[in-house]
Amino acid sequence: MxxxxxxxxxxxxxxxxxxxxxxxxxxxxxxxxxxxxxxxxxxxxxVATPPMGWMTWNYFGDKINEKDIKEMADAMVSSGMLDAGYHYLMIDDGWQGGRDSKNEMIPDPVKFPSGIKALAAYVHSKGIKLGVYSDAAQLTCGGYTASLNFEEQDAKTFASWDVDYLKYDYCGAPSDSITAKARYKKMADALHNSGREIVFGICEWGDRKPWLWAKNAGGQLWRISADIRDKWKTDKPWTDQRELHTIGAGVLDIVDVNADLAPFAGPGGWNDLDMLVIGLNGRKGPSGDLGGTGCSPTEYQSQMSLWSIMNAPLIATNDLRTMDDATKRILLNKEVIAINQDPLGKQAERKVKNRDWNVFMKPLKNGDYAVAILNRNSSEKAFSIDWKELGLNGSYTINDLWLKKDIGKGKKWAGKLQSHETKLFRLKKVS
Known part of the structure; x- marks a missing residue:
């Protein structure tokens, strides 16, 4: 009726x-x-596609200031990073100066004498978006002022400063999932009601399986593992990924954590594998802890390949002002970035898994496929694969995205891979 x-x-x-x-x-x-x-x-x-940008933490730690941030914004433009798709500049922990007489969050007046709003205006003038950091407790990981019980007020403050992105950490908070969900949702709702669109990055390190709940709690991306260190892998075995907090997660460890999480990622919400360590070259600091002594150029290139095909946010953290050619070649490869930013938004699935080899496959919107072949072994090895093993029938043109050229055509591929090398191919079906 x-x-x-x-x-x-x-x-x-x-x-x-x-x-x-x-x-x-x-x-x-x-x-x-x-x-x-x-x-x-x-x-x-x-976040129709994974966010791309640069973050302060692994290079600067909490020793950040207005001058360095402006220089990094300038370098994002001059280096070609912005043109390649890296649109966010994120200030991590250490910018906070406490609260004023009205309990409003303020930046450290020595580090940021002009304030965050003025800095945002400078960054925006370059065509870049600005991110800041807080924590779902009273203090951040670095011991600075955080946002617990001030969510609405802080969200409005961030919006008034024209902030575009918030990384929200979880140091000092209870370990249970119920509290985490409630605290993250409270900040997500506050951001949503702030009057400004602000990307919300949930950073509780995967301990409470955020891929199961973080999007419903209002996150657009969620960290799935412990902090990354500047190394290929741990030198100790681990079974529970929480152990990685104490032994240090390397590139390969985080790949293994994320390999089975493809069903939980897509447009509007992404599995966050943490920052790219490409170009850090063993720098002392946060990424240098717990065995982070650096990766080889081959391993850095593999991180870019694997983060791209697995639809991870691409967040660089090296010094953009002094990038060498090897680092630029990896970070600015637009064909590789296109795999990450493909509008279909499908995270690659791991189709082959054994001690020596992993093969990942991802469908692309135009009907092509991206395939990554990883040599996990510590020595050079030969490998061959028939595309039928991946569920692909017929013949394909094989484009090597690092060589930037077609290398063959057919129903299979065979070749040698260096230790820890990842071949990244784009397959186009032959009509």
Whole structure:
């Protein structure tokens, strides 16, 4: 029975009750549909593809200042990073100066004498978006002022500064999942109601399996592992990924954590594998802890290949002002970046898994496929694969994205890979 009628109809008590229930159900359904549509639109607009940018932490730690941030923004433009798609510049822990008499968060006046709003204006003038950092506790990992119980106020402050991205850490917070979900949702709601679109990066290190709940809690990306160190892999075996907090996660360790999480990523929400260590070259600091003595050029290139095909946010953290050619070659490869930014938004699945080899495959929107072949072994090895093993029938043109050329055509591929090398191919079906 319709909720509105042009003619009055006499109804008994049961009919009136059924009508009221029916109208209430329609009303609640409309609210649900509207809210879902709004949230879906909000997420998709912000992160239809994985975010790309640069973050302060692994290079500067908490020793950051306004001058360095401006220089890095300039370097994002002059180096070609912005043109390649790296649109975010994120300030990690250490920018905070406490709260003023109104309990509003303020930046450290020595490090950031002009304030964050002025810095945002400078960064925006370069065509770059600005990110900041806080924590779901009273203090951050570095012991600075955080946002617990000030979520609404801080979100409005960030919005008033024209901030575009918030990384939200979890140091000092309870270990249970229920509290984590509640605290992250509270900040997500505050950001959503702040009057500005702000990307929300959930950073609780994968300990509470955020791929299962973080998007519903309002996150657009969520860290799936312990902090990355500047190394290929741990030198100790681990079974529970929480052990990586104490032994230090390398590139390969994080790949293994993320390899089975493809179903949980897509437009509007991404598995975050942490920052790219490419170009750090063993620098002392956060990424140099727990065995982070640096990777080989081959291993750095593998990180770029694997982060790209697995749809991880591409967040560099090296000194963009002094990048060498080897680092630029890796970070600025637009064909590789295109795999990461493909609008279909499918994270690669690991199709081959054994001690020596991994093969990942990802469908692309135009009908092509991306394939990554990783030699996990510590020595050069030969490998061959028939595309049928990946579920692909027919013949394909093979484009090597690091050589930037077609290297063959057929139903299979064979070749040698260096230790820890990843071949990254784009396959186009031969008609």
């Amino acid at each position: 319709p909720c509105k009628q042009q003619k009055r109809i006499k109804m008994n008590t049961k009919q009136k009750a059924r009508t009221a229930i029916h109208c209430l159900a329609i009303f609640l359904n409309l609210i649900s549909i509207t809210a879902h549509a709004q949230n879906a639109h909000y997420d998709a607009v912000l």
